[in-house]
Amino acid sequence: MNKFKGRVAILGSGNIGVSLAKGLVKSGYAEAGQISLTRRSAAGLTDLAEQGFAVSTDNAAVVANADIVVLAVLPQQLNNLLAQIGAVVDVQKHVFISVASGVSCADIRSKIGEDVQVVRAMPNTAIAIGQSMTCVATDNASQQNVEEVTRMFETVGSVVKINEDLMTSATALCACGIAFFLRAIRAASQGGVEIGFHADEALKMAVQTAKGAADLLLLMQSHPEQEIDKVTSPKGCTIAGLNEMEHNGFSSSLIKGIKLSAIKAGALYTKE
Numbered sequence: 001m002n003k004f005k006g007r008v009a010i011l012g013s014g015n016i017g018v019s020l021a022k023g024l025v026k027s028g029y030a031e032a033g034q035i036s037l038t039r040r041s042a043a044g045l046t047d048l049a050e051q052g053f054a055v056s057t058d059n060a061a062v063v064a065n066a067d068i069v070v071l072a073v074l075p076q077q078l079n080n081l082l083a084q085i086g087a088v089v090d091v092q093k094h095v096f097i098s099v100a101s102g103v104s105c106a107d108i109r110s111k112i113g114e115d116v117q118v119v120r121a122m123p124n125t126a127i128a129i130g131q132s133m134t135c136v137a138t139d140n141a142s143q144q145n146v147e148e149v150t151r152m153f154e155t156v157g158s159v160v161k162i163n164e165d166l167m168t169s170a171t172a173l174c175a176c177g178i179a180f181f182l183r184a185i186r187a188a189s190q191g192g193v194e195i196g197f198h199a200d201e202a203l204k205m206a207v208q209t210a211k212g213a214a215d216l217l218l219l220m221q222s223h224p225e226q227e228i229d230k231v232t233s234p235k236g237c238t239i240a241g242l243n244e245m246e247h248n249g250f251s252s253s254l255i256k257g258i259k260l261s262a263i264k265a266g267a268l269y270t271k272e
């Protein structure tokens with residue numbers, strides 16, 4: 001692993017900002033001391049300072065010292081943040097990474113400078129354990145900067161480069177998607193309790209079963225239906241349960257939920 005030589009500023013130290021920071025340190029991409037983390041309130045930064053991160057409530061000062069700047073605030077908090085840092089942006093030095101849902105690269109440039117290089121990245125919370133599915137898109141960043149951003153996120157999971165117009169779709173499928181799969185696991189464990197297991201053992205069984213299903217696809221490079229066909233014995237219990245789920249809208253409800261999340265992801269940000 002080639003350690004990043006510059007400084008990373010992560011503006012907004014919530015769920016994603018902190019998970020990214022910890023993931024980058026764990027993977028060896030950067031030392032904690034190379035990463036600056038900001039929030040509006042200093043109280044929320046104490047723990048992070050104890051872990052060796054540079055912490056601050058002064059976004060402009062942190063950006064002035066950084067090479068890579070990650071925007072990790074909520075879409076509705078972004079305009080206020082961009083107004084604070086516009087004056088210190090250096091187009092020669094900085095590359096901006098925005099993880100904010102529904103905010104385009106052009107939206108960000110319109111606030112901090114038309115020549116600023118911006119890459120959008122959409123990770124998910126599995127970034128905390130180096131297992132994120134991160135989609136990356138840009139409309140103006142240099143190949144060198146895109147490669148560095150890709151390298152950064154590859155240290156905390158898998159990366160797929162996509163066109164920017166698919167970014168809200170990526171948000172729904174991958175970033176929201178982790179919640180959808182978690183709910184499916186929870187529901188399976190509740191089914192397990194109804195048929196005789198204690199809650200803790202039912203959850204453990206559901207989790208490992210879900211992990212096995214995902215790993216089958218990842219390691220065998222096969223299609224879900226190919227693997228399902230191996231489980232469904234003729235006249236058997238699997239096809240009976242699976243068809244009952246489909247009669248109740250299992251696939252349909254997932255598809256509808258993903259479509260609604262994608263619409264919502266595109267409507268989270270107000271330009272003014």
Ligand SMILES: NC(=O)C1=CN([C@@H]2O[C@H](COP(=O)(O)OP(=O)(O)OC[C@H]3O[C@@H](n4cnc5c(N)ncnc54)[C@H](OP(=O)(O)O)[C@@H]3O)[C@@H](O)[C@H]2O)C=CC1
Nearest residue numbers: 012013014015016039040041072073074075077100101175
């Ligand atoms: N959660 C997820 O799974 C994913 C989220 N995203 C996107 O990532 C972004 C962050 O989401 P998430 O981490 O969940 O949100 P959080 O609410 O957990 O984190 C936002 C953080 O930003 C801080 N903040 C707000 N305003 C400022 C400011 N002006 N300067 C510095 N810090 C500020 C807040 O702290 P304080 O109030 O103390 O200032 C808070 O810690 C969003 O845009 C979201 O769409 C993308 C992919 C997945």
Ligand SMILES: O=C(O)[C@@H]1CCC=N1
Nearest residue numbers: 101171172175176268
């Ligand atoms: O729910 C949200 O709006 C954020 C963006 C993707 C995941 N969490």
